[in-house]
Amino acid sequence: MAAAKIYNLPKDAVWFITGSSSGIGLALAQLIASHPTQRLVATARKSSKLTELISQSERVLFVDLDVTSEESIDAAVNTAVSKFGRIDVVVNNAGYALQGDTESSLEGEGKAQARQVVETNFWGTARLSIHAMRVFREENPKTGQQGGVVLNVTSLGGFAGFPGTAYYHAGKFAVEGFTESVSKEVKPEWNIHFCLIEPGGTSTRFTDGGSMVWLAPHPAYTAPDCPARIMEGYIKNPEMKKTWTPAERVAGAMYQVVARAKPIPIRLPLTLGAWQVVKADIAACEKELDEVKDLSISVEVNDENKVGEFLIGNY
Numbered sequence: 066m067a068a069a070k071i072y073n074l075p076k077d078a079v080w081f082i083t084g085s086s087s088g089i090g091l092a093l094a095q096l097i098a099s100h101p102t103q104r105l106v107a108t109a110r111k112s113s114k115l116t117e118l119i120s121q122s123e124r125v126l127f128v129d130l131d132v133t134s135e136e137s138i139d140a141a142v143n144t145a146v147s148k149f150g151r152i153d154v155v156v157n158n159a160g161y162a163l164q165g166d167t168e169s170s171l172e173g174e175g176k177a178q179a180r181q182v183v184e185t186n187f188w189g190t191a192r193l194s195i196h197a198m199r200v201f202r203e204e205n206p207k208t209g210q211q212g213g214v215v216l217n218v219t220s221l222g223g224f225a226g227f228p229g230t231a232y233y234h235a236g237k238f239a240v241e242g243f244t245e246s247v248s249k250e251v252k253p254e255w256n257i258h259f260c261l262i263e264p265g266g267t268s269t270r271f272t273d274g275g276s277m278v279w280l281a282p283h284p285a286y287t288a289p290d291c292p293a294r295i296m297e298g299y300i301k302n303p304e305m306k307k308t309w310t311p312a313e314r315v316a317g318a319m320y321q322v323v324a325r326a327k328p329i330p331i332r333l334p335l336t337l338g339a340w341q342v343v344k345a346d347i348a349a350c351e352k353e354l355d356e357v358k359d360l361s362i363s364v365e366v367n368d369e370n371k372v373g374e375f376l377i378g379n380y
Contacts, residue, residue, distance in 0.1 A: 084159030092316035132189025155197040165280025186236030212256025229293030265339030266309035
């Protein structure tokens with residue numbers, strides 16, 4: 066594969082951030098708004114809330130955005146381009162988690178909640194990413210800029226699965242697969258880059274506010290030694306939350322991965338814990354692959370697997 070191309074962030078870059086009213090999205094929006102030359106499109110379901118959270122200036126635009134609505138996404142992108150002429154960095158940060166026993170999601174409210182979390186976390190991100198690709202390729206050159214960056218926030222839950230959050234992982238894993246695929250579709254000369262942001266434990270209102278919805282417990286999983294109950298205890302433990310990283314530090318790293326004039330990685334775990342879990346998962350996968358190698362290759366018709374060579378060469 067060709068060497069990764071370096072992205073140079075414009076001095077007057079336009080950042081489009083979803084979920085700007087709290088957590089990492091708010092921290093990043095505040096960081097961009099405080100920059101002397103960078104420009105910001107901060108979005109939220111009710112953008113009027115942002116006026117009390119983010120410094121206002123001619124470089125800052127607040128826009129209503131519901132990521133579950135195609136019409137709302139389209140309108141928000143059009144508004145941003147009309148205001149600033151282009152978008153340089155799109156940050157798909159909006160989303161929420163569904164915590165609880167997966168068997169509680171077969172019927173009724175649980176079923177609706179399971180579908181809604183995937184709708185929000187995946188489809189909104191996918192549609193806005195596609196918009197970004199078009200804007201980077203077709204609109205930005207009109208202003209003298211070429212390309213741009215998509216930062217898709219998946220969390221550690223986009224790479225590793227944990228008990229009690231199956232549908233959250235389903236949506237976030239989908240974003241990771243989608244992002245890896247489209248990153249290989251764009252032509253190098255378009256200068257379009259993608260990065261999956263995978264924060265670990267981060268100090269936000271995510272687990273305490275409306276960003277985490279709880280499924281009703283399933284009667285088969287009430288015992289305290291059930292993995293989902295153990296994970297639930299960790300999430301709700303105030304002492305464990307004291308060890309989590311401030312959202313401002315995560316936001317700072319997200320800015321740096323775009324601004325540092327180096328190749329942008331497809332995947333960026335943030336926090337030591339996230340980095341360690343990703344490394345451990347990769348090591349476990351390699352060990353398992355070695356153990357099943359003979360069975361894996363036993364299905365080959367012959368030793369000349371041209372399909373495998375093509376896939377490896379284009380991965």
